[in-house]
Amino acid sequence: MATTNEAPAPAPTEPSKTVEIDGKNYEPVQEGLATILKPITNEPSKIKPRGSGFEQQVSVFYNPIQQFNRDLSVLAIKAFANHHVAVIQEQNVRKKVRRKNRGKKRKREDGEEEDGAVGGEGEAEVTKKHHGEGQEQGSDEVVVTAAVPPEAEADSASTAAKPVKFQILDALSATGLRALRYAKEIPQATRIVSNDLSPTAVEAIKLNIKYNEVENIVRPNVGDARAYMYSLQGENHTNDGNGKKFNVIDLDPYGTAGMFLDAAVQAVNDGGMLCVTCTDAAVFASTGYPEKTYAMYGGIPVRLPHGHEVGLRLILHAIASSASKYGLAVEPLLSLSIDYYARVFVRVHKSPIEVKALSSTTMLVYSCDSGCGAWTTQYLTSTKTKTGKDGNEHTNYCLGQAPTASPLCEHCGFKTHLAGPMWGGPLHNPHFIHKILDLIPEVDPKTYRTLYRIEGMLTTALEEDLDLATTPQGAETEDTTTTEAKEEPKPEESESTPIIPRLSPALKEKYPFFVSLSALAKVLHTQTVPIDLFRGALHGLGYRTTRSHTRPNSVRTDAPWDVLWEIMREWLRQDAPPPSKEANRERYKPGSAGAGIMKKDRSRFAESSALDALKTELETAIREGKDVADLTTRIEAALYRKGRPGPTPAVAAAAEPTTPAATAPAATAKEDRPHPSTLTIKFDESLGKKFSTELRNKKKVARYPLNPEQNWGPMSKATGR
Numbered sequence: 037m038a039t040t041n042e043a044p045a046p047a048p049t050e051p052s053k054t055v056e057i058d059g060k061n062y063e064p065v066q067e068g069l070a071t072i073l074k075p076i077t078n079e080p081s082k083i084k085p086r087g088s089g090f091e092q093q094v095s096v097f098y099n100p101i102q103q104f105n106r107d108l109s110v111l112a113i114k115a116f117a118n119h120h121v122a123v124i125q126e127q128n129v130r131k132k133v134r135r136k137n138r139g140k141k142r143k144r145e146d147g148e149e150e151d152g153a154v155g156g157e158g159e160a161e162v163t164k165k166h167h168g169e170g171q172e173q174g175s176d177e178v179v180v181t182a183a184v185p186p187e188a189e190a191d192s193a194s195t196a197a198k199p200v201k202f203q204i205l206d207a208l209s210a211t212g213l214r215a216l217r218y219a220k221e222i223p224q225a226t227r228i229v230s231n232d233l234s235p236t237a238v239e240a241i242k243l244n245i246k247y248n249e250v251e252n253i254v255r256p257n258v259g260d261a262r263a264y265m266y267s268l269q270g271e272n273h274t275n276d277g278n279g280k281k282f283n284v285i286d287l288d289p290y291g292t293a294g295m296f297l298d299a300a301v302q303a304v305n306d307g308g309m310l311c312v313t314c315t316d317a318a319v320f321a322s323t324g325y326p327e328k329t330y331a332m333y334g335g336i337p338v339r340l341p342h343g344h345e346v347g348l349r350l351i352l353h354a355i356a357s358s359a360s361k362y363g364l365a366v367e368p369l370l371s372l373s374i375d376y377y378a379r380v381f382v383r384v385h386k387s388p389i390e391v392k393a394l395s396s397t398t399m400l401v402y403s404c405d406s407g408c409g410a411w412t413t414q415y416l417t418s419t420k421t422k423t424g425k426d427g428n429e430h431t432n433y434c435l436g437q438a439p440t441a442s443p444l445c446e447h448c449g450f451k452t453h454l455a456g457p458m459w460g461g462p463l464h465n466p467h468f469i470h471k472i473l474d475l476i477p478e479v480d481p482k483t484y485r486t487l488y489r490i491e492g493m494l495t496t497a498l499e500e501d502l503d504l505a506t507t508p509q510g511a512e513t514e515d516t517t518t519t520e521a522k523e524e525p526k527p528e529e530s531e532s533t534p535i536i537p538r539l540s541p542a543l544k545e546k547y548p549f550f551v552s553l554s555a556l557a558k559v560l561h562t563q564t565v566p567i568d569l570f571r572g573a574l575h576g577l578g579y580r581t582t583r584s585h586t587r588p589n590s591v592r593t594d595a596p597w598d599v600l601w602e603i604m605r606e607w608l609r610q611d612a613p614p615p616s617k618e619a620n621r622e623r624y625k626p627g628s629a630g631a632g633i634m635k636k637d638r639s640r641f642a643e644s645s646a647l648d649a650l651k652t653e654l655e656t657a658i659r660e661g662k663d664v665a666d667l668t669t670r671i672e673a674a675l676y677r678k679g680r681p682g683p684t685p686a687v688a689a690a691a692e693p694t695t696p697a698a699t700a701p702a703a704t705a706k707e708d709r710p711h712p713s714t715l716t717i718k719f720d721e722s723l724g725k726k727f728s729t730e731l732r733n734k735k736k737v738a739r740y741p742l743n744p745e746q747n748w749g750p751m752s753k754a755t756g757r
């Protein structure tokens with residue numbers, strides 16, 4: 037088999053050339069710095085995309101729609117490789133210092149010379165050196181680093197410069213495109229295994245490895261990905277590169293990665309990274325088959341606009357519970373819901389102590405998914421921190437009291453449904469996102485054609501964190517000195533080093549889901565509140581807001597649901613365009629969620645005295661109560677409102693903070709907050725805009741781009757893999 041001396045293949049947009057190898061014709065397809073050879077054949081492709089009217093057949097050999105996933109993965113692994121190399125170099129320097137100190141001590145003790153030899157350090161390292169972006173094919177050179185003579189006392193600088201092993205497994209490689217791109221575009225990669233079950237696929241991988249001249253980095257392997265990963269059982273899992281386990285394992289299946297997780301968490305190094313794709317959104321992000329979702333991911337999904345975010349949390353839950361059995365704790369670095377699939381980057385830490393935190397960061401969700409869309413969360417265990425006899429702090433995990441929500445929604449009276457268990461910690465490590473964003477100016481947008489979208493999505497993902505979301509000058513954020521709060525250094529403090537700090541395993545995402553403004557409007561049959569007006573109203577009350585990467589026109593906030601519904605009722609009263617007769621009728625239709633919400637309108641409290649209101653409420657509750665639980669809820673709600681009388685000028689004035697976000701009402705228990713009907717709500721657009729970070733930065737990033745191309749959509753499962 038001979039490769040041709042052709043120049044690098046043209047970009048897919050240009051007319052393609054044909055390459056002949058061993059009498060067979062191929063069309064070179066370039067993506068990133070790699071080229072794959074697509075066989076030219078008259079036979080129809082093995083896979084057909086779903087959907088009627090989509091006649092064009094997409095080749096099993098190249099799926100251009102996934103370029104975003106591959107571009108993102110290259111940058112993410114590059115950032116992770118920088119981190120890994122820095123960690124190992126730091127370890128080596130520390131080892132050296134320790135050895136020196138030991139040597140000096142020994143010299144002092146008995147005058148003997150120190151023995152500088154340490155296992156592994158004397159071996160020669162073969163490393164492939166790259167010349168960065170835009171390199172010509174064939175310009176790679178193999179650098180053999182001379183073995184360090186055991187006697188040589190190298191200084192710490194040369195120890196730090198020792199090549200660091202960085203090994204990647206592309207477990208479900210198909211034609212090997214990912215492995216080839218990692219070899220060409222990640223200079224730190226020293227060994228990449230490109231595995232596939234199909235011998236035909238591996239023949240294609242071998243051809244592509246040769247064509248791309250990466251034989252000394254990429255090793256093909258035929259076999260079941262699980263069997264291969266399990267074969268690494270018992271190997272050294274430390275991240276010093278002395279074992280066969282991997283620094284990065286990429287699982288990129290068609291469909292779910294569920295069945296590969298148990299093997300993958302055990303085949304990655306301590307501190308290594310798993311990159312997991314799941315394309316079965318119909319299972320993880322929809323309630324059509326909750327039994328399937330549970331079987332695959334160990335949790336129940338929700339039927340609400342934030343279903344895809346719940347899907348990410350179910351996938352993370354599946355990874356975390358696979359890992360915990362082996363004393364491995366997982367830390368999500370980046371979790372994205374992209375088009376029709378999910379992609380998560382997760383760090384795995386060998387730490388039985390950190391695994392203990394998992395039950396306290398795993399949550400159930402009670403959703404009013406057929407009514408108004410409100411939700412309540414509950415963590416599986418609660419924690420208490422005690423100081424032990426040894427003076428150290430210990431965390432006790434206690435059983436939680438169930439449930440945190442009533443069977444009927446307190447806002448609209450509809451049934452609440454159970455979802456989860458699912459991951460309830462942070463979805464991202466902001467330090468990691470910063471490291472990826474830092475790489476973007478260094479790479480060529482012609483090579484990374486989806487760069488604009490990567491930047492937009494990462495920026496929004498970064499802003500999802502309410503604690504880190506930028507706030508206007510002079511505004512204070514919630515006091516974050518509690519044990520649950522994030523105490524890690526802010527990203528700007530860690531920018532000088534590529535090392536990605538570990539977030540606390542006990543962190544909880546207190547406000548996990550976003551609120552869809554159009555879904556709120558739909559319940560009340562009104563027009564959607566413009567996002568800046570809505571954010572302005574929330575900030576005026578002292579709450580914080582940010583957005584979600586998964587959906588446009590969405591707000592993530594620490595405001596409770598009774599406040600959100602009060603804002604919506606005020607929107608109807610103050611600003612909404614006059615409703616049509618039909619909208620008005622629908623809104624107050626008996627038994628609808630909208631009618632349930634409108635029952636709590638503040639005008640009803642103002643019309644009569646508080647006592648009259650209570651009487652009316654109790655009578656209504658008795659008349660309309662469907663069962664004992666419903667009756668109890670309604671009476672409790674009525675009594676609660678009785679304790680919080682209607683608006684008076686003094687209360688209304690007190691409810692209005694002098695500066696935005698000066699108070700932290702989110703941290704306050706419901707009983708201690710003013711009743712929502714007493715709040716002064718202003719739809720302050722300029723205040724909302726002030727918090728709209730992309731306007732502040734004057735930075736145009738493509739946050740929610742439209743579908744990448746015509747006939748876009750999920751692909752059917754490929755055969756032969």
Ligand SMILES: [Zn+2]
Binds near residue numbers: 629
């Ligand atoms: Zn509801």
